[in-house]
Amino acid sequence: MSSKAHLDPQSLDALARDLDQLRASVNDDIGERDARHIKRVRGAAQAAAISGRGLLMFGFGPISWVLGVLSLATAKIVENMEIGHNVMHGQYDWMNDPTLSSQSYEWDIVCDGDHWRHSHNVEHHDHTNIVGKDHDYGYGMLRLTETQRWSPWNLLQPLWYLLLAINFQWGVAIHDIKIGRYLKGRMSKAEFRQRMRPFLRKAGRQLFKDYVLFPALAFWQWPRVLLGNLLANLIRNLWTNAIIFCGHFTTDAHIYSREEVRNESRGQWYLRQIQGSSNLEGGRWFHLLSGHLSHQIEHHLFPDLPAPRYAQIAPKVREICARYGIHYNTGGFWKQYFGVLARMARHALPTKPRIASQSA
Amino acid sequence: MRAMGGAMLRLWRHPLLAPLNDAYAWERIGRLLRGDFSLTGVRATVVAVEQHQPDLKSIWLRPNRRFRGFLPGQHVALELTVIGVQQTRCFSCSQAPRADGLIRLTIKRQPGGAVSTAAHRLEVGQAVGLSQAQGHFTPPPGDQPLLLISAGSGVTPMLAIVQELAEAASSRSVALIHCGNGGNGIACADELRSLAERWPGLQLHLYDSSASGRLRSEQIAACVPDWQQRYAMVCGPEGFMAMVRQHYAERPKQLQQEHFGYAAAPVSDDAPLHTVRLGQPEQVFTAAAGQSLLDAARAAGMQPRYGCGKGICRSCQCRKRSGSVRNLLTGAISGNGEELIQLCISTPLSALQLDAQATGAAR
Numbered sequence: 001m002s003s004k005a006h007l008d009p010q011s012l013d014a015l016a017r018d019l020d021q022l023r024a025s026v027n028d029d030i031g032e033r034d035a036r037h038i039k040r041v042r043g044a045a046q047a048a049a050i051s052g053r054g055l056l057m058f059g060f061g062p063i064s065w066v067l068g069v070l071s072l073a074t075a076k077i078v079e080n081m082e083i084g085h086n087v088m089h090g091q092y093d094w095m096n097d098p099t100l101s102s103q104s105y106e107w108d109i110v111c112d113g114d115h116w117r118h119s120h121n122v123e124h125h126d127h128t129n130i131v132g133k134d135h136d137y138g139y140g141m142l143r144l145t146e147t148q149r150w151s152p153w154n155l156l157q158p159l160w161y162l163l164l165a166i167n168f169q170w171g172v173a174i175h176d177i178k179i180g181r182y183l184k185g186r187m188s189k190a191e192f193r194q195r196m197r198p199f200l201r202k203a204g205r206q207l208f209k210d211y212v213l214f215p216a217l218a219f220w221q222w223p224r225v226l227l228g229n230l231l232a233n234l235i236r237n238l239w240t241n242a243i244i245f246c247g248h249f250t251t252d253a254h255i256y257s258r259e260e261v262r263n264e265s266r267g268q269w270y271l272r273q274i275q276g277s278s279n280l281e282g283g284r285w286f287h288l289l290s291g292h293l294s295h296q297i298e299h300h301l302f303p304d305l306p307a308p309r310y311a312q313i314a315p316k317v318r319e320i321c322a323r324y325g326i327h328y329n330t331g332g333f334w335k336q337y338f339g340v341l342a343r344m345a346r347h348a349l350p351t352k353p354r355i356a357s358q359s360a
Numbered sequence: 361m362r363a364m365g366g367a368m369l370r371l372w373r374h375p376l377l378a379p380l381n382d383a384y385a386w387e388r389i390g391r392l393l394r395g396d397f398s399l400t401g402v403r404a405t406v407v408a409v410e411q412h413q414p415d416l417k418s419i420w421l422r423p424n425r426r427f428r429g430f431l432p433g434q435h436v437a438l439e440l441t442v443i444g445v446q447q448t449r450c451f452s453c454s455q456a457p458r459a460d461g462l463i464r465l466t467i468k469r470q471p472g473g474a475v476s477t478a479a480h481r482l483e484v485g486q487a488v489g490l491s492q493a494q495g496h497f498t499p500p501p502g503d504q505p506l507l508l509i510s511a512g513s514g515v516t517p518m519l520a521i522v523q524e525l526a527e528a529a530s531s532r533s534v535a536l537i538h539c540g541n542g543g544n545g546i547a548c549a550d551e552l553r554s555l556a557e558r559w560p561g562l563q564l565h566l567y568d569s570s571a572s573g574r575l576r577s578e579q580i581a582a583c584v585p586d587w588q589q590r591y592a593m594v595c596g597p598e599g600f601m602a603m604v605r606q607h608y609a610e611r612p613k614q615l616q617q618e619h620f621g622y623a624a625a626p627v628s629d630d631a632p633l634h635t636v637r638l639g640q641p642e643q644v645f646t647a648a649a650g651q652s653l654l655d656a657a658r659a660a661g662m663q664p665r666y667g668c669g670k671g672i673c674r675s676c677q678c679r680k681r682s683g684s685v686r687n688l689l690t691g692a693i694s695g696n697g698e699e700l701i702q703l704c705i706s707t708p709l710s711a712l713q714l715d716a717q718a719t720g721a722a723r
Contacts, residue, residue, distance in 0.1 A: 020689075027690060035444025046385060090674040093700045096446040099384045101700065102674045103717075108379075122667035122675060208376050303672055 002252045002327040004275055011324060012267025018320050019270050023302050026309050030094065034306040038092050038100060041082050041288070049075035049108075056228040057218035069228045073235035074289075079108050080240060081291025082307065088117060090304045109236075110169050112202040115176035125303050129248055129276030130256045136248070137255070139164060139171055140180055143347045145255045150350040157348035158341075168237035173199055239289075242337055243280070247296040250278040251339035252329045273300035274321060279314075279330035286333075287311060297328065395487025402427045402490040406482050407462065415469040416513065416547055417480050418454065420462055423490055430463065430493030432456050432520035433593075433618075438465065439489030442478045446489075448698065449475045452595070452618070453493070454516035454548075456524035466548065468513035497593065497618040504591050505533040507584055509604055511575070511596030512540065515548050517618055518595065522552075526559035535563040535584045539575045539600070575600070577607040592616070634708035638662075638678075639716030647708050652688060654703040664703055665717050671705035676717070678703060683712035 007015065052072030055064045084107030086092070092100045099105075106113045119135060127133040131147055138144050142161060143154045164171050177199055182192040210229040215222035254275040261272065280286070280294035287294050295310035298317055305313075321328040331339075372381055379385060383399040390397030396405045404421035411417050430436065435452040455464035470476045482488065497517055499506055508518045515538050525532055540546025546566050556564040565583045567575055581587055588611075594604045595618040608615040632649040636656065647656030654676055657664045667675030671689050677700055685694045685706040693709065694701065701714075 024690060027692070031443040031445070033444070035441070043388065046388065049379075090677070090700075093674070093677070095444055096699060103677050103700075117673070117675065118667070121673035125672050126668040126670075205375055205378065209378065213377070213380075304674070 002329075004254050005271070005324065005326045007267070007271065007324060007326075009265070009267075012265055012271065014267075015320070015324055016265070016267035016270055018323075019301060019317075022313055022316055022320070023305070026305065026313060030306060030309070034092070034308065035095050037306070037308050038083070038087070038095075041078060042100075045075050045078040045083060048072070048078070052232070053214060053225075056225045057214065057221060059224075065224060065228060069231045069235070072228065072232040073239075076108055076232060076236040077239055077289055078291075080236065081243070081293065082288055083107070084109070085120075085291050085293075086307045088113065089121060091306045093304075108206075109172070110199075110203045110206045111173040111175070112198040114198060115173070119176035121303070125300065127261075128273055128300060129254065130258060130261055130272075132258060135175060135178075139175070142344060144249050144343055145347060146351045146353040147255065147257065148347070150347075154348050154350075157344055161344055165238055165241040166234065168241040169233065170203075173203060242333075243290045243293050245340045246278060246280055246333065246336045247293055248276055248278065249340045249343060250329060250331075250336045251343060252327060253278050270301060271326065273297070274317075274326055274328070276300070277329070278336060279328075280333050280336055281330055282333060297330075391487075395485075396422075396424045398424055398426060402492060403487055404463075404490045406484050406486045406488065409482065409484060412466070412548060413545060416466065417469070418464050418466045419479065419482055420464050421488070421490070422462055427461070427490065428492055429457060429461075431498045432524040433498040433517045434493040434495045435497075435517070435618075436463070436465070436493055437491035438475075438479065439491075440475055440478045440482075442474045447475045447478075448489075448491070449479075450494070452495075452497075452517035452520065454519045456520050456527060466513060466516045466519070468547070495618070497595070497616060499593065500591060503532050505586070505589060506535070507580075507587055507590035507592040508534060508536040508538075509580065509592060509594040509596070510536070510538050511569075511600045512547055514594075514596035514600075514618070515552070516595075518593075519548060519551065521593075522555055522559075522562055525561060526555050529559065530561060533561055533563070533590075535565070535587075535590065537565045537567060537575070537580065537583055539567040539569050539596070541568075541570050575603070577603055580604070580607055590614075594618070634683075634711050636708060636712045636714060638664075638714045647712075649709065650707055652704050653685070653701075653706050653708065653712075653714075657703065666704060669704045671702055674702060676703040677701065678717045679715040681713040681715060684709040685712065 048071050052068050052070075052075055055068030055071060059065065059068055084105065087100050087105045088102050088107070090102035093102050102117075107116075124134055124136040129137060131137055131145065138148065141164065142157055143150060177192070177195045178187065181187045182189075210233065211226055214229065215225040218225045256272055256276070261268070264272070274297055277296040277300045279297050280290065282290075282294055292307035292310050293299060295307075295314055298305075298310035298314055299307070301317065302313075318328050371377075374381075387397060387399050390399075396403040402423050404423040404427070406419055407422050408420040409417060410420070430453050433452070435450045437448040437450050439446060439448045441447070451465040451467055453463050454466040455462075465479075467476055467479045469480045499521055506521075508521065510518045518536060518538070522534060522536060525534060536552065538546065538549075538552060540549065546568060549566055552564055552566065556562045563584070567579075567583075569575060584590065592604075592608065592614055593616045594601055596604075598619070601617055601619065605615070605617070633646045634649065635644060636647050636653065637644050638657070643662060645657055645660035645662065647653055654664060654666055654669065664678075665675055667673035669676075680694070680699055680701045682696060682698075684696050685701055686692070686709055687694070688705045688707055694706075696710075
């Protein structure tokens with residue numbers, strides 16, 4: 001495992017300046033190309049959704065069913081990751097297009113958009129990998145580092161993880177309700193109810209759409225549609241989960257404690273974003289299907305930069321990291337994902353914090 | 361029957377029927393077949409383009425059936441995508457309403473104006489977004505004589521107003537003082553002259569400011585001696601309008617104004633406090649240049665929604681209606697028009713008008 005880089009304040013300021021400059025250098029170029037990209041992707045996702053649902057509802061035979069499932073799953077993956085996630089970060093707000101506005105976009109997943117805007121954009125992106133503050137770290141159920149308290153419950157961690165991956169959209173959806181806090185008596189019943197309401201509304205709509213409305217529109221073909229939708233949602237869940245877990249839980253992704261980040265400077269914030277994130281290598285289609293979260297490091301540095309630009313700035317980010325002696329955590333999908341699974345398995349056991357000099 | 365229609369519509373719009381009732385999605389599909397297809401707003405097709413002067417063009421548009429018509433003097437907002445950014449600008453209809461429903465926008469290309477330049481590049485057959493007609497710059501009903509004063513492309517609403525009266529062979533008396541810079545000829549001068557020939561009610565005064573200097577206040581009285589009896593309407597660049605306002609300082613009720621092309625407010629070092637108006641009902645606070653709008657709003661005891669406070673999460677985002685801001689992170693200076701800004705990293709460069717923050721999912 002690579003160790004955390006520690007930079008002196010001057011280097012940190014220089015790092016912040018270099019990264020700000022990099023951002024500014026792309027800023028002026030953002031325009032037509034990015035607008036065309038998101039509109040084309042949206043058109044493609046919509047076409048895939050229509051053909052997928054069409055094949056499931058009106059097709060016959062197993063081949064059309066399989067094609068329908070794959071098409072719908074792809075549509076959901078692209079809509080959630082390349083469109084929903086990125087639009088809700090405000091990557092396309094500059095277009096002034098009300099249908100691509102970060103504050104009103106609503107996506108095809110059971111997680112309510114407003115909950116996501118809070119739990120993801122505010123908590124996760126600002127408090128990345130700060131144990132206890134970044135609720136995405138382990139999703140409140142997984143132990144991924146020595147500094148998290150161990151309980152016998154963690155022994156069955158691989159099983160919990162499998163359940164989370166299968167039901168990932170639900171894990172994401174209840175994330176911002178903070179059920180744990182309510183169960184521990186740290187949240188009033190009234191507040192809990194208020195937090196539940198948007199979740200129930202959104203979940204109801206999604207369940208109705210995938211398991212009542214579209215099956216009903218297919219008349220006697222309803223079992224085909226219902227099962228197809230279920231499978232498409234499952235594929236989407238497994239894929240998004242794998243990509244997202246590779247973003248922050250790989251072998252070399254570092255964690256931070258609350259004390260470490262007190263009075264953090266902009267340079268330190270940048271450094272934490274780099275060292276807390278990890279990239280995946282792959283081709284153009286792989287990046288697109290991952291919503292460009294394969295460029296997690298670049299995304300965490302500049303969450304509101306139109307996603308296709310991450311690939312463009314990646315070599316420069318890498319070069320900056322090398323200059324400051326910061327490990328740029330990247331690798332192929334399987335290497336990174338096995339790293340995540342190994343880490344999860346290791347910390348299922350009561351691992352001890354290592355010597356302070358290394359973990360600090 | 362109507363009640364049933366309303367109930368059906370409500371049912372159709374119910375969120376449970378999403379995505380089948382996603383009007384924007386249907387629009388995108390429909391637009392593959394017809395550029396002006398729309399379920400939500402007005403769209404129009406360019407049917408003809410007229411070049412009047414090197415920098416003055418008229419665009420003839422055929423709006424789709426969602427357009428509810430306009431009154432002479434009103435304007436529409438034209439929506440164009442310029443370098444990926446959806447932009448809107450207001451233009452007066454420069455032709456009285458016609459039986460065939462066509463509307464004409466006469467657009468002057470502004471040096472450095474991205475939208476007017478894009479409008480000048482429009483070609484026949486292209487489709488554009490349009491708003492319903494807006495504005496109250498219409499002559500009052502009745503027979504009171506009018507005095508129309510315009511400069512440059514400010515003549516556009518006047519053209520529609522005069523044409524409408526001319527076609528009805530109205531007995532109303534209209535005096536029109538129109539100034540132009542002679543270098544390029546006076547905007548739409550030929551059209552005005554032929555109107556004056558056709559309709560004796562129009563008293564036309566074309567004023568060439570390149571030959572005789574800018575129009576001065578006394579000249580209004582000299583051209584139209586009975587100006588005090590007339591209801592005046594003025595449209596032109598800001599400096600010109602200020603001169604006319606001065607002339608009417610004692611009779612403000614007799615003057616109606618239509619503004620266009622606001623100049624960017626200069627950054628003033630000696631008066632760094634700017635007024636910010638937010639939402640409806642309006643809340644007003646002041647923010648200093650250099651201070652973030654979020655800090656200023658909170659200092660004023662308001663409770664805007666916000667998250668990270670450093671420009672990452674967009675929780676504090678809201679729509680700016682007018683005024684200019686500087687982005688504290690990038691140093692970018694915004695235009696004067698409508699756009700989304702983040703309160704925590706925006707500092708005012710002029711007085712601002714902001715919308716209340718969006719309250720989430722509005723689809």
